[in-house]
Amino acid sequence: MLKNIFLKTLYEKRWLMVVWGVGLFALVLATAAFFPTFKETFGQSLSDVPESLRAFLGDATAYQTIEGFMDLQVIAQMVFMTIIMGVILATGLVAGDESDGTLQTLLAHPVARGRVYFEKLLAIAAIIGVVCGAILVAMLVGALLVHEPLAVTRTLLAVTMLWLVTLVFSLLGYSLGAATGRRGVSGAVAGALAFVSFMITSMAPSVSALKTANYLSPFNYFNNPSVLRSGLEVGDMVVLVIINVTLVIFGYIIFVRRDIYQR
Amino acid sequence: MDPIISLNKVTKLYGNNVGTKNVSLEVQKGSIFGFLGPNGAGKTTTISMMMNLIKPTTGTIKLFGLDTQTSGLHTRSRIGYLAGDMALDKGLTGWQQLEYFGNLRGRFDKKYVHDLADRLECKLNKKFKTLSRGNKQKVGLIAALMHKPELLVLDEPTSGLDPLIQSEFNKIILEHKAHGGTVFISSHILSEVQEICDHVAFIRAGRIITSRPLMEITSNLPRQIRITSNDKTLHAKLKSQKGVSEVKIVGGVISCTYAGHADLLLKVLSRYKITDISIQPTDLETVFMEYYHA
Numbered sequence: 001m002l003k004n005i006f007l008k009t010l011y012e013k014r015w016l017m018v019v020w021g022v023g024l025f026a027l028v029l030a031t032a033a034f035f036p037t038f039k040e041t042f043g044q045s046l047s048d049v050p051e052s053l054r055a056f057l058g059d060a061t062a063y064q065t066i067e068g069f070m071d072l073q074v075i076a077q078m079v080f081m082t083i084i085m086g087v088i089l090a091t092g093l094v095a096g097d098e099s100d101g102t103l104q105t106l107l108a109h110p111v112a113r114g115r116v117y118f119e120k121l122l123a124i125a126a127i128i129g130v131v132c133g134a135i136l137v138a139m140l141v142g143a144l145l146v147h148e149p150l151a152v153t154r155t156l157l158a159v160t161m162l163w164l165v166t167l168v169f170s171l172l173g174y175s176l177g178a179a180t181g182r183r184g185v186s187g188a189v190a191g192a193l194a195f196v197s198f199m200i201t202s203m204a205p206s207v208s209a210l211k212t213a214n215y216l217s218p219f220n221y222f223n224n225p226s227v228l229r230s231g232l233e234v235g236d237m238v239v240l241v242i243i244n245v246t247l248v249i250f251g252y253i254i255f256v257r258r259d260i261y262q263r
Numbered sequence: 264m265d266p267i268i269s270l271n272k273v274t275k276l277y278g279n280n281v282g283t284k285n286v287s288l289e290v291q292k293g294s295i296f297g298f299l300g301p302n303g304a305g306k307t308t309t310i311s312m313m314m315n316l317i318k319p320t321t322g323t324i325k326l327f328g329l330d331t332q333t334s335g336l337h338t339r340s341r342i343g344y345l346a347g348d349m350a351l352d353k354g355l356t357g358w359q360q361l362e363y364f365g366n367l368r369g370r371f372d373k374k375y376v377h378d379l380a381d382r383l384e385c386k387l388n389k390k391f392k393t394l395s396r397g398n399k400q401k402v403g404l405i406a407a408l409m410h411k412p413e414l415l416v417l418d419e420p421t422s423g424l425d426p427l428i429q430s431e432f433n434k435i436i437l438e439h440k441a442h443g444g445t446v447f448i449s450s451h452i453l454s455e456v457q458e459i460c461d462h463v464a465f466i467r468a469g470r471i472i473t474s475r476p477l478m479e480i481t482s483n484l485p486r487q488i489r490i491t492s493n494d495k496t497l498h499a500k501l502k503s504q505k506g507v508s509e510v511k512i513v514g515g516v517i518s519c520t521y522a523g524h525a526d527l528l529l530k531v532l533s534r535y536k537i538t539d540i541s542i543q544p545t546d547l548e549t550v551f552m553e554y555y556h557a
Contacts, residue, residue, distance in 0.1 A: 002355075002363040012354060101350025105403075108314050109367045110340035259317035262307055 005106075005116055009123035013089065017127050020085045021134040024078060028135050031073050032142025038063050038073075066148035067228040070139055075158050075223055078135055079165060083194050086128050086170030091187040093120045095177030098261050113256045117178060121248060124170055132163040150228070158227040164240040165222035169194040171244055175251025181261045218243055265328040267292050267414055267445045268313065273322035275308050275469075282308040283469040285322070290447055290462070295440055297460035297477070298449040299551065305469040306449040307347060310418050313447075314344055326414065340368065343412035347419035347449075349403030357387035357394070357402040361409060368410050379405045382431055396423035408435065415439060415446045421455050433459050453548050465554050472554050480550055485522040490532070491515055491539035497532075504531060 001011040010017070062068030094117070097103035106116060136159040143150040173190035177183055201219035204210040214220045221236040268290035275282035283305040290296040300306050311317045312324055315335035324331045326338040351360045357380075365371025380387050385401035394402070400423045407415060415436070421429050436446055436459050450456045456463070457477070464474035473480070485508075490497070498517055502510050506523035521528055525542070532540070 002359060003366050005367075008363055012352060101346070101348065102352055104311075104316055104346060105350055105406075106367075107316055108339065108342075108344040108346070109364060110336050111367055112336055260311075262311055262317070 005111070005119035006122050006126075009093065009120055010126065013123070013127055016085070016089060017130050020081075021131045024081060024131060025134040025138040027081075028074050028078065028138035029142045029145075031077075032070070032139065032146055034073075035066060035069050035142075035146045035148060038069055062226075062229070065229070066143050066146070066150055067154070068226070070143065070150060070155075071158070071223070071226040071228040074135065074139055075162055075226075075228065079162055079222070082128065082131060082135075082162060082166040083169045084191075085131060086124070086166045087173045087187055087190045087194070089127060090124050090170040090174035091177045091183045091190070093124060093174065093177075094255065095181055095183035095186050098177075098181045099183055104260055104262070107260060114252065117252055117255050121171070121174060124174060125167060128166050128170060129163055132159050132166070135159060135162065154228055154231065157232045158223065161222055161227055161232070161237065161240070164237065164244065165218055167244050168218045168240060168247070171247040171251070175247045178251040179254035179258070181258075264292065266290055266325075267327060268296070268447060269323075269325040269328075270309070270313075271323045271325075273309070273312060273319045273324060275305075275312060275317065276320045281305075281469040283312075283319075283466075286466070286469070286471055287322075288464050288471060288474050290445060292445050293440060293443055294461045295436065295446040295448065295459050297456040297463040298447060298466065299451070299453060299456065299463055300449075300466035301451050304451075304466045306451075306466060307418055308469070309466070310416055310447075310449060313416060314339065314342070341413045343407035343410065343415045345400075345403045345407040345415075345417045345420050347422065349399055351391045351399070351402060351406075353392035354390060356390050357385065357405075360391060360402060361387065361406055364406050365409065370410060372409065372411075375411070376405060376409050379408055379435075382435065383428055397425060397428070400424055401428070404432065404435075408439075413444060415444065415448075417446065417448045419450055419452075420448060421450070421452070429455065453551055465551065467554075482524060483522060484550055485520045487543040488519050488521050488528075489539075489541045490517045490519075490537055492517065492535055492537045494535045494537075497535045497537075500531065500535075504528070 002008050062072055094103065097106070103116075107113065136155060139155055139159070140150055140152065169190050172193060173186045176186035176189055180186060197217040197219045200210050200213050200217045201224065204214035204217075204220070218240065221233075221239040224236070225233070227233075266289040268288070270286050270288050273286045274284050286305070286309060288296075298306055298309065308317070312319050313326065313331060315331045315338075318332065327341060329338055331338055351357075355363070358376075361376055362371055365376075376387075379385075380401075383401045383404060385398060385405060387402070387405075389398075391399065391402065400420070404420065407417065421432055424432060436448075439446060446459075448456055448460070460477050462474070462476050463480065465472040490501075493515055498510065498512050501507050501517060501519055506521055506528070508520050508522075510517065510519040512518075
């Protein structure tokens with residue numbers, strides 16, 4: 001497991017991966033178990049909720065199908081969990097290592113900064129992928145347990161979009177950390193932008209002033225409309241991929257040129 | 264022959280603050296070079312530039328004749344580096360850490376690592392976070408030495424080591440030199456580098472004050488001499504002797520300070536009847552203070 005930076009990073013973060021993966025798997029499975037109850041009662045109750053609040057809670061009919069339920073209770077909720085995990089993980093891998101001095105030790109070896117940057121980045125993508133994979137499996141198993149099977153391809157695409165939007169904010173933290181060496185600032189900026197992006201996209205349907213800003217919000221391209229219920233908008237996926245690639249390039253260009261903080 | 268390390272007018276500025284200013288020095292193959300100065304003088308900044316962790320504002324740094332800016336990967340493959348406050352991954356054992364570094368370098372000589380660990384009395388099966396400062400430093404030393412590098416760059420290497428291990432460390436460094444290796448060692452504890460260095464440079468406020476062979480520096484500096492003699496004329500002779508100062512006589516013991524080559528004074532003393540003589544060796548601390556207060 002210590003053959004290269006990528007594998008060593010996976011080994012180093014194995015418990016984070018296991019705890020988050022198992023935790024979210026269990027949470028999704030438990031959530032799925034409530035589908036029959038939601039279908040019978042909560043769907044009807046939501047029909048009485050004012051229009052303005054439905055943007056946050058979803059429409060009542062969504063709770064009548066397993067796709068709608070999983071969309072609102074799993075995909076839309078788990079994204080906060082995966083982003084929190086992703087930002088914590090990503091800001092720790094270059095900026096965190098730099099502040100505790102292990103990055104300096106690593107870079108004193110014959111390894112290129114680009115290699116360090118990309119192998120750690122690959123580990124972030126893999127760890128978030130594993131956690132998202134646990135959510136995917138839990139969704140499919142949970143749906144089977146309540147005898148309402150989900151379409152595998154759509155579920156896979158929905159979770160792929162979850163992975164991509166998680167990567168956006170994680171790589172934002174990672175790139176800022178790699179560019180500045182400051183973990184706290186990078187994490188705070190990534191977390192704050194995730195919150196702002198979510199708020200903009202949530203309120204944009206009912207606040208016309210936010211419609212333009214919504215085009216700049218990564219959440220606008222995540223599960224909007226629902227992948228599970230309506231299918232994938234390929235254009236949305238492309239936008240998220242472009243944002244991720246841009247962030248990676250931004251961080252790389254600065255990281256390979258800048259001074260590394262001395263302890 | 265090209266020097267192993269060559270710094271040419273290296274300046275590092277942090278905004279208006281000076282990290283180093285026009286630092287120039289050369290280290291020849293097979294030598295042990297002491298880079299001395301108090302905390303904050305610019306030692307770590309200089310070493311960080313050599314390791315390509317930070318870039319000089321102006322000037323060039325060459326290791327093995329290669330520019331570190333363009334050939335950093337290659338030069339680092341030939342260096343063993345130990346930072347002053349070695350940081351390794353807390354969750355890994357010493358052995359795992361060394362295996363990882365070995366894999367990054369493409370070779371891991373388990374037997375040699377065990378040999379080094381035995382010599383330094385280093386336990387490699389404990390997680391890094393559980394180790395004392397001295398033991399962390401030992402793991403770092405093994406990491407620096409385990410690939411038998413041509414050049415060792417050691418930033419305050421003996422901090423935290425007990426005297427016995429320091430002595431073993433000195434032996435390892437001298438063996439490295441005996442095998443043709445070169446060592447660049449920074450310290451603010453002058454006595455510990457005095458035993459092993461061939462050449463020293465003093466740095467203050469980012470500027471090199473002097474860079475000379477250690478022998479040359481110490482041979483011309485004042486030494487305290489105590490002579491026991493019943494010859495009354497010796498006291499007068501010493502007072503008029505070039506290089507001798509602060510001559511005092513208490514009972515039959517003359518004490519004085521002498522700056523100059525020892526053979527000149529010994530020739531003079533050989534003409535007198537002397538029952539005892541002691542010459543206090545000049546330590547780097549004295550040299551350091553001389554330069555710093557100059």
